[in-house]
Amino acid sequence: MKRRRTGLAAVAAAAVAFAYLVSRQDWWAAALTRLFPTLTQAVFPSATVADLVTQHLQIVLISSAITLLVGLPLGVWVTRPSGRAFRELVAASVDFGQTFPPVAVLALMMPLLGLGTSPAIVALSLYGLFPVVSNTVAGIEAVSPSVLDAATGMGMGKWRILFTVEFPLAARVIMAGIRTSVIINIGTATVAAATGAGGLGSPIYSGINLQNGAWVLEGAVAAALLAMVADSVLAQVERAVAPTA
Amino acid sequence: MIRLENVMKRYGETTAVRGLSLEVAAGEICVLIGPSGCGKTTTLRMINRLIEPTSGRIVVDGHDVTEQSPELLRRGLGYVIQSVGLFPHLTVADNIVTVPRLLGWDRGRMDARATELLALVGLDPREYADKYPRQLSGGEAQRVGVARALAADPPVLLMDEPFGAVDPLTRERLQAEFARIQRELHKTVVFVTHDVDEAIRLADRIAVMRDGQLQQYDTPEQILDHPANKFVHDFMGADRALKRLGRVRVDAVIRADVPVLSANRTADAIAERAACSESRFVYLVDADHRLEGWFDCRALANGASPESAITTVDWREVAVRPDTSLKEALSRMLGLGFRSISVVDGTGVLLGIVGLADIEETMTDSDAHIASVPGGLGGAGEAEA
Amino acid sequence: MTPPAAENAQVAQSPERGIDRVAAFGAAVAVVACLLLPLTVFRANRIVAGSPHTALSAGPAGWILLAVCVAALAVAALARPSVRGRVLPLSAAALTVALAWALGRAAVTLRAGQPVISRVSIGAGAWLVAAGCTVLWFASRSYDGAASFRRAAAGLAAAGFAGAALIGGLGQLSIVTEYGDRTAEFWAAVGTHLTLAGGSLALAVLIGVPLGVLSLRVRWLRTTTLGVVGLIQTVPSLALLGLLVFPLAALGLPGIGPLPGVIALTLYALLPIVRNTYVGLSGVDPAIVDAGRGMGMSGSQLLLRVEAPLALPLVIEGVRSAAVLVIGIAAVVAFVGVGTLGVLVFEGWGVQADDLILLGAVPMVVMAVVADAGLRALARAATSPGIR
Numbered sequence A: 001m002k003r004r005r006t007g008l009a010a011v012a013a014a015a016v017a018f019a020y021l022v023s024r025q026d027w028w029a030a031a032l033t034r035l036f037p038t039l040t041q042a043v044f045p046s047a048t049v050a051d052l053v054t055q056h057l058q059i060v061l062i063s064s065a066i067t068l069l070v071g072l073p074l075g076v077w078v079t080r081p082s083g084r085a086f087r088e089l090v091a092a093s094v095d096f097g098q099t100f101p102p103v104a105v106l107a108l109m110m111p112l113l114g115l116g117t118s119p120a121i122v123a124l125s126l127y128g129l130f131p132v133v134s135n136t137v138a139g140i141e142a143v144s145p146s147v148l149d150a151a152t153g154m155g156m157g158k159w160r161i162l163f164t165v166e167f168p169l170a171a172r173v174i175m176a177g178i179r180t181s182v183i184i185n186i187g188t189a190t191v192a193a194a195t196g197a198g199g200l201g202s203p204i205y206s207g208i209n210l211q212n213g214a215w216v217l218e219g220a221v222a223a224a225l226l227a228m229v230a231d232s233v234l235a236q237v238e239r240a241v242a243p244t245a
Numbered sequence B: 001m002i003r004l005e006n007v008m009k010r011y012g013e014t015t016a017v018r019g020l021s022l023e024v025a026a027g028e029i030c031v032l033i034g035p036s037g038c039g040k041t042t043t044l045r046m047i048n049r050l051i052e053p054t055s056g057r058i059v060v061d062g063h064d065v066t067e068q069s070p071e072l073l074r075r076g077l078g079y080v081i082q083s084v085g086l087f088p089h090l091t092v093a094d095n096i097v098t099v100p101r102l103l104g105w106d107r108g109r110m111d112a113r114a115t116e117l118l119a120l121v122g123l124d125p126r127e128y129a130d131k132y133p134r135q136l137s138g139g140e141a142q143r144v145g146v147a148r149a150l151a152a153d154p155p156v157l158l159m160d161e162p163f164g165a166v167d168p169l170t171r172e173r174l175q176a177e178f179a180r181i182q183r184e185l186h187k188t189v190v191f192v193t194h195d196v197d198e199a200i201r202l203a204d205r206i207a208v209m210r211d212g213q214l215q216q217y218d219t220p221e222q223i224l225d226h227p228a229n230k231f232v233h234d235f236m237g238a239d240r241a242l243k244r245l246g247r248v249r250v251d252a253v254i255r256a257d258v259p260v261l262s263a264n265r266t267a268d269a270i271a272e273r274a275a276c277s278e279s280r281f282v283y284l285v286d287a288d289h290r291l292e293g294w295f296d297c298r299a300l301a302n303g304a305s306p307e308s309a310i311t312t313v314d315w316r317e318v319a320v321r322p323d324t325s326l327k328e329a330l331s332r333m334l335g336l337g338f339r340s341i342s343v344v345d346g347t348g349v350l351l352g353i354v355g356l357a358d359i360e361e362t363m364t365d366s367d368a369h370i371a372s373v374p375g376g377l378g379g380a381g382e383a384e385a
Numbered sequence C: 001m002t003p004p005a006a007e008n009a010q011v012a013q014s015p016e017r018g019i020d021r022v023a024a025f026g027a028a029v030a031v032v033a034c035l036l037l038p039l040t041v042f043r044a045n046r047i048v049a050g051s052p053h054t055a056l057s058a059g060p061a062g063w064i065l066l067a068v069c070v071a072a073l074a075v076a077a078l079a080r081p082s083v084r085g086r087v088l089p090l091s092a093a094a095l096t097v098a099l100a101w102a103l104g105r106a107a108v109t110l111r112a113g114q115p116v117i118s119r120v121s122i123g124a125g126a127w128l129v130a131a132g133c134t135v136l137w138f139a140s141r142s143y144d145g146a147a148s149f150r151r152a153a154a155g156l157a158a159a160g161f162a163g164a165a166l167i168g169g170l171g172q173l174s175i176v177t178e179y180g181d182r183t184a185e186f187w188a189a190v191g192t193h194l195t196l197a198g199g200s201l202a203l204a205v206l207i208g209v210p211l212g213v214l215s216l217r218v219r220w221l222r223t224t225t226l227g228v229v230g231l232i233q234t235v236p237s238l239a240l241l242g243l244l245v246f247p248l249a250a251l252g253l254p255g256i257g258p259l260p261g262v263i264a265l266t267l268y269a270l271l272p273i274v275r276n277t278y279v280g281l282s283g284v285d286p287a288i289v290d291a292g293r294g295m296g297m298s299g300s301q302l303l304l305r306v307e308a309p310l311a312l313p314l315v316i317e318g319v320r321s322a323a324v325l326v327i328g329i330a331a332v333v334a335f336v337g338v339g340t341l342g343v344l345v346f347e348g349w350g351v352q353a354d355d356l357i358l359l360g361a362v363p364m365v366v367m368a369v370v371a372d373a374g375l376r377a378l379a380r381a382a383t384s385p386g387i388r
């Protein structure tokens, strides 16, 4: 219990520190100018780091929200009698989808939806769906039948069982799926900058195209830190929702 | 053959084995027994150097075990453990020839050895050789475990609760079979158990341990009759006379001269012939002398019809084998409610019977020993014996 | 997501009651896509905006496609279950052929009288019909005793597809044109992609497996290795490539080109390989290890004869995850100047040439799917029947 609380505190502190670091554009400017004294423009001119992180998070959060809104009900549905006929189809599609390269999913969305932020969001929410659905089904199916029997025997209704028995017991596995999904999305969103979606990929692309190492570093450091902070936050959430301490 | 000299093993603060000296003669079974955590496993594993002693010396066959590499030493010491530890990815035959393979035998010799050993432990080689461990029952897996330990014909067997994880009936059979194999092979065996009956049945000598110390090392008879201290006395249990029966085999007291009749007659013909018999029961056998049932002369005398005086039985259910212990035979008798029990061989051929009186006689003998136990040891349970 | 046996049984039974909901869903998707979404998109040249055309504008072949979709829906909904098991694969085959044929006819009709640089590309409707068709194939698998019909149907579908490609005008589609224009570049990209991914994977196996083995014996190595590779895994691939530039430059090595690519891919591939090697080895029952040691196996004999065979399926499973991962990330490596399939995709994004994007993306998907299936099969083959 105590260790869990220190873990939470450490992660919260890291998130706050990251947010503060991102807000200090002057620090970035100073550091990058120091590291790249020969460049006339050592800081990405089109947007501040804070703006880039905000854009990036916006894409990731919107697409993750869509993923959850679709993925959780879908995963639950195929474990209910009404959706069981589709369980195999969904499981096979999800397995198949997970072998798709993320770039390919982005690429295939492009001809259908064009360039910009929204196709990127559609692609990310679709790709993020696979681990969420897969883990939701696995987590719910791992709940032992005897527990369900006992719950039914005590007179609990189907919905009550879902929310008070199945979800809590499956929470950790489901949360692990969400974590995987969000981290993949953060990474893929970086690549999506090439399709004009914005975010932390933009300085990296521009930097590579214009041979400006400072911009590359600016984007790469911010993106790597964002991913690590998000991962440790989600890891804590995952631990916190685990059924047993 | 095996000699432990003042062996000690310490784990930090705890001392698992302290000052243990023990000698096991060639061809004998030495059973290490004692409550959980008393250091039996530790002692056994020091012999094949899976654990290195903190101090003391262990000598096997005249050589200090530290003289050769642990690997070479272990290939000469068969090793059987409670959890069996069969390799799940190998077939039964491949499991058995693990050590021969390490020793570089050729394929033909290994195959022949696997077949031979499967037959020895009572498993049909054709059926079992190519099975995988997960397809075996617990008892079958234990047999394979024993076969595997015997593969390279090591003079010494180290067995850690080898029959601990199976049901009592299977354990009984495995013990009988192990005793038979041992009569054939004369291995030097160190056998760990915490089942007193198993120890009494199999041991040539029993080493009773407590908290890492040897309490008494002697023959089962001596340990039962002359326990060295209260701990040994209590540990062996109150029903020592009964336990002693575990040492005696049915064939030691069998009565072979039982009246028999062919079962292949009418009830009246049987009744007529049985009437002239002196004993109460006349045993009915088939053409191959296999037990089919018996005829109760007293019931006939009391006015029952000849048909109802005949009891037809399945020998597998009501008879014991010659190598069954008297303890087991007695408990079967009590279970079936009989005053005597028939003895058959593996194919059901009637060899004779054992009566309650014969067993009682054996017990009276041991009562004489019990009377000589030093005073002050007798507990409340003593009266039953 | 392997389902428990009981679940399987239930699924297998479900088509017996009334309509086959899975097949009906697939057919319904195909019908709706036929009616509402563009089967093809016509462009006057490679990169101008296109005009969508539904199936029905493709002439008789389009109507036939719609009819087949409706027929498949009828089979899924109305046929008796015993008959359905046989007719369903046939309808799936018919749909496959009808789609290929309709696409080919649409390409030929739309391009008739247009300049050679005109393009007809595959529209969203066609993709969805294909998806619906796949669902039909999938649904047909849950019927027992119709395996020969499924095989025959698959043969028919392949023959019909080949026919559509040879004489039906499938070759008039823009992706084929694009391929024709860039054959050499395409195969070079495929080669580079495979070499880069395969090389990095091999390197990761060479480093990762020993690391996993050592992690089992050395505690500090386990915590640091798993911690470090786990951390790397979270870093976006593009960011890692960007970050690698600087240490490489400090060493006087090129910050772009194959070197950072191989380093990045190897680092990403390490996590599943190290983790699975470690988990596989540590999962071996201690009693089995004890028995092996007790019989006189040395450390290396124990590893080779007992631990490795037991852990191998899991290790290969790790290599499989790594392979899929690496094939995907190899595309991103195009940004640092390596000519993988990513080059085609990103160039396509740059000039909005959809066909070029597809030409890069489709083989990537094929590679990932083939690597996935191949390594799954290898893992099965490497699993002793005793532990299957």
Ligand SMILES: Nc1ncnc2c1ncn2[C@@H]1O[C@H](COP(=O)(O)OP(=O)(O)OP(=O)(O)O)[C@@H](O)[C@H]1O
Pocket: B011, B014, B015, B016, B035, B036, B037, B038, B039, B040, B041, B042, B043, B194
């Ligand atoms: N690796 C170890 N580290 C620390 N203590 C140990 C270790 N192995 C054994 N012990 C201790 O040594 C003592 C003897 O253990 P051992 O396994 O020999 O007992 P045992 O007689 O075989 O018991 P059981 O009948 O339960 O198998 C126990 O108190 C045990 O806790």
Ligand SMILES: [Mg+2]
Pocket: B040, B041, B042, B160
């Ligand atoms: Mg023990």
